[in-house]
Amino acid sequence: MTPEELYAKATDNLELIRSERPRVHVLTNFVAMNVSANVLLAAGAIPSMTIDETVIEEFVGSARSLVVNLGQLDPWRKISVPMAIAVANKLGRPWLLDPVKVDRSGRRLAFATLLMDLRPTVLRCNRGEVGTLEGAAGLVIAETGEVDHVTDGTRRIDIHNGSPLMARITAMGVRFPRSTAPSSRLTRIRSRPRPAPCWCSASPATLRPGRPVDPAPSSRI
Numbered sequence: 001m002t003p004e005e006l007y008a009k010a011t012d013n014l015e016l017i018r019s020e021r022p023r024v025h026v027l028t029n030f031v032a033m034n035v036s037a038n039v040l041l042a043a044g045a046i047p048s049m050t051i052d053e054t055v056i057e058e059f060v061g062s063a064r065s066l067v068v069n070l071g072q073l074d075p076w077r078k079i080s081v082p083m084a085i086a087v088a089n090k091l092g093r094p095w096l097l098d099p100v101k102v103d104r105s106g107r108r109l110a111f112a113t114l115l116m117d118l119r120p121t122v123l124r125c126n127r128g129e130v131g132t133l134e135g136a137a138g139l140v141i142a143e144t145g146e147v148d149h150v151t152d153g154t155r156r157i158d159i160h161n162g163s164p165l166m167a168r169i170t171a172m173g174v175r176f177p178r179s180t181a182p183s184s185r186l187t188r189i190r191s192r193p194r195p196a197p198c199w200c201s202a203s204p205a206t207l208r209p210g211r212p213v214d215p216a217p218s219s220r221i
Contacts, residue, residue, distance in 0.1 A: 006157065018044030022064035027051055027081055029072035029100075031170055036067070056080045060087040068115065071100035073108055085118050094121035103128040 023046045026036050033049050040047040048059050053076070060066055066088045068081055088095045097120035099112040109132055116123075116135045124142045125133070143149045148159040 014043065021046055023048065023062060024065050024067065025049075025060050025063040025084065026067040026069070027077055027084060028067065028069035028098075029074075032069060032071060035170075036069075051076050051080045053080045053083060056084050057087050060084045060093070061091060063093065065093055066095035067098065068095060068120070069098040069100060070102065070108055070112060071098070073111065078111065081115070082118075085115065089118060096120060096122040096124055098124045099129050099133060101129070103132045109133075 021044055024040055025048045026033075026040070028036050028049070037047045037049060048063065050056065050059055066084055068085065070077075085095060087093075097112070097115055099108075099115075102109040102112045112133060113135075116133060120139060122140045122142060123130070123133070123136055124144065126144055130136065130141065130143055138153060140150070140152045146162055148162070150157045150159070
């Protein structure tokens with residue numbers, strides 16, 4: 001698939017999101033909440049952000065996909081996250097795990113490892129984070145960095161459109177998983193999402209199909 005074809009597919013996905021307006025439930029930290037909601041709204045999705053354990057099952061049940069971010073992990077999300085994932089898995093909803101800074105906290109890594117056993121649809125991480133996690137084989141992995149890499153273990157897409165200025169703005173990293181979540185629901189092939197939902201910052205000049213990777217991509221990226 002050429003960069004132009006990838007860009008056309010990403011554009012189609014964005015148009016589909018804007019026409020269907022899927023609900024996306026996001027469990028994230030307080031710093032990232034506003035940015036997360038605005039990214040989803042700009043894409044055409046409908047965000048919800050509650051972490052209240054008494055209503056979390058209803059919100060996830062009425063959403064099309066779920067985002068789980070472990071940044072600033074607080075006691076309330078440690079309760080609501082497993083509840084939300086259980087509902088998503090029961091209903092066959094895709095969910096994305098963003099294991100923020102698990103390479104810097106043993107306790108957070110232990111919690112993320114438990115969540116990995118619940119098989120997220122998409123794992124979004126940087127190189128340091130993915131290197132500490134096990135069990136990523138078979139997942140769609142979105143590794144962000146100077147060049148973003150998205151792979152399902154067979155195909156890989158490299159996205160060259162970053163800027164050093166992004167590191168100087170709070171919560172810029174959340175754009176990737178928030179934009180991926182609605183797209184992963186709308187572009188599923190059989191039971192696996194396509195690894196091309198990164199339309200937020202992509203253009204034909206910056207989307208490059210990478211070489212095929214082996215079935216255990218976590219060992220390579």
